[in-house]
Amino acid sequence: xxxxxxxxxxxxxxxxxxxxxxxxxxxxxxxxxxxxxxxxxxxxxxxxxxxxxxxxxxxxxxxxxxxxxxxxxxxxxxxxxxxxxxxxxxxxxxxxxxxxxxxxxxxxxxxxxxxxxxxxxxxxxxxxxxxxxxxxxxxxxxxxxxxxxxxxxxxxxxxxxxxxxxxxxxxxxxxxxxxxxxxxxxxxxxxxxxxxxxxxxxxxxxxxxxxxxxxxxxxxxxxxxxxxxxxxxxxxxxxxxxxxxxxxxxxxxxxxxxxxxxxxxxxxxxxxxxxxxxxxxxxxxxxxxxxxxxxxxxxxxxxxxxxxxxxxxxxxxxxxxxxxxxxxxxxxxxxxxxxxxxxxxxxxxxxxxx
Numbered sequence: 001x002x003x004x005x006x007x008x009x010x011x012x013x014x015x016x017x018x019x020x021x022x023x024x025x026x027x028x029x030x031x032x033x034x035x036x037x038x039x040x041x042x043x044x045x046x047x048x049x050x051x052x053x054x055x056x057x058x059x060x061x062x063x064x065x066x067x068x069x070x071x072x073x074x075x076x077x078x079x080x081x082x083x084x085x086x087x088x089x090x091x092x093x094x095x096x097x098x099x100x101x102x103x104x105x106x107x108x109x110x111x112x113x114x115x116x117x118x119x120x121x122x123x124x125x126x127x128x129x130x131x132x133x134x135x136x137x138x139x140x141x142x143x144x145x146x147x148x149x150x151x152x153x154x155x156x157x158x159x160x161x162x163x164x165x166x167x168x169x170x171x172x173x174x175x176x177x178x179x180x181x182x183x184x185x186x187x188x189x190x191x192x193x194x195x196x197x198x199x200x201x202x203x204x205x206x207x208x209x210x211x212x213x214x215x216x217x218x219x220x221x222x223x224x225x226x227x228x229x230x231x232x233x234x235x236x237x238x239x240x241x242x243x244x245x246x247x248x249x250x251x252x253x254x255x256x257x258x259x260x261x262x263x264x265x266x267x268x269x270x271x272x273x274x275x276x277x278x279x280x281x282x283x284x285x286x287x288x289x290x291x292x293x294x295x296x297x298x299x300x301x302x303x304x305x306x307x308x309x310x311x312x313x314x315x316x317x318x319x320x321x322x323x324x325x326x327x328x329x330x331x332x333x334x335x336x337x338x339x340x341x342x343x344x345x346x347x348x349x350x351x352x353x354x
Contacts, residue, residue, distance in 0.1 A: 110147065259296060293330060
C-alpha cells in the first residue's frame with residue numbers, strides 16, 4: 001500500500017536530479033575535449049598517415065616533389081593546430097620535440113640528418129625511434145624536401161635521403177596514432193577531462209586551469225616563434241634562419257593556424273568554450289578577447305608574403321611588429337584578465353626560463 005508514495009518519491013527525486021544545474025566547468029572541459037581537441041588530434045593522425053603514404057610514393061617515383069612538399073605542409077599545419085592543445089600525453093616525455101625541433105640555434109637538424117644518412121643509410125622507423133629527437137620529426141622532413149644541401153630533385157641525392165624520409169613519415173604516423181589511442185583509452189585524456197575526480201584532476205576547475213595554462217604557454221610560444229626571427233632577442237638584428245619553418249617559408253602560415261586553433265578553445269563548438277564560463281558582468285572582457293583574436297587573425301589573413309621576405313624591408317618589418325603586438329594583446333588578456341576572471345592561478349608556464 002506504500003508503493004504509490006514510493007513511486008512518487010522516486011519520480012520526484014529523478015526530476016530534482018534532472019533540474020539540478022550541472023557543474024559548468026565540467027561541462028565546458030568535456031565539450032572542449034570532445035568537440036575541439038579530439039577532432040584536431042584526429043586530423044593530425046590523418047595528416048600523418050598521408051605523410052607516410054606520401055613519403056613512400058615520392059621515393060618510389062609515384063609522386064612529384066611538389067606533391068610531397070604539399071603533403072608535408074598539410075601535416076605541418078595539422079601539427080600547428082595542436083599547439084594550443086598540447087595537454088596530456090603529447091606534452092609529456094619530450095613527445096612534442098619528436099614532432100618538431102625548435103628552436104634550432106645551431107642547425108642541429110641539418111647536421112644530424114647529414115650524419116645519420118651516412119651512419120645508417122638504410123634506417124627504418126624502429127631504428128629512428130631510438131635516434132635523437134632532432135631527426136625524428138617534421139623539422140628533419142622539411143630539411144630533406146626543402147633545403148638546398150640534400151637537393152632531392154637530383155635522383156642520386158634523392159636515393160640517399162629517401163630511407164630516412166620514409167622512416168620519418170612512418171615514425172610520425174605511429175606517434176600520432178599512439179597519442180590518439182591514449183586519448184581514447186578507458187581512462188585516457190578524453191575521460192579525464194569529462195569525469196571528475198580522476199587520477200589527473202581532483203575536480204573540473206583543475207582541468208579548466210590546465211587548459212588555460214596550455215593556452216597561455218602556446219600563445220607565448222607564438223610570440224617567441226615570431227619574435228626570435230624578428231630579432232627581438234638579438235638586439236633588433238633579424239634572424240630569419242631561426243624561424244620554425246624557414247626552409248619551407250611557411251612560418252607565418254603555421255602561426256596563423258595555431259592562433260585559429262587557440263580561438264576554437266576560447267569560443268568552443270556551440271559556444272561551449274572557455275568564453276562560456278565568464279559571467280554576464282564579464283561581457284566587456286569577453287568582447288575584448290573576441291576583438292583581440294579577430295584583429296590578430298585579420299593581420300595574418302591580410303598578409304601574402306613570407307616571413308623572410310617581410311624581414312627584408314621596412315614595410316614588412318612594421319607589419320611583423322604589428323603582428324607581434326596583436327599576439328601580445330591576446331597573450332596578456334589570457335594570462336592576466338581571463339585567469340583572474342576564472343579564479344585561476346597560472347604559476348609558471350612551460351616557456352619560463354627560456
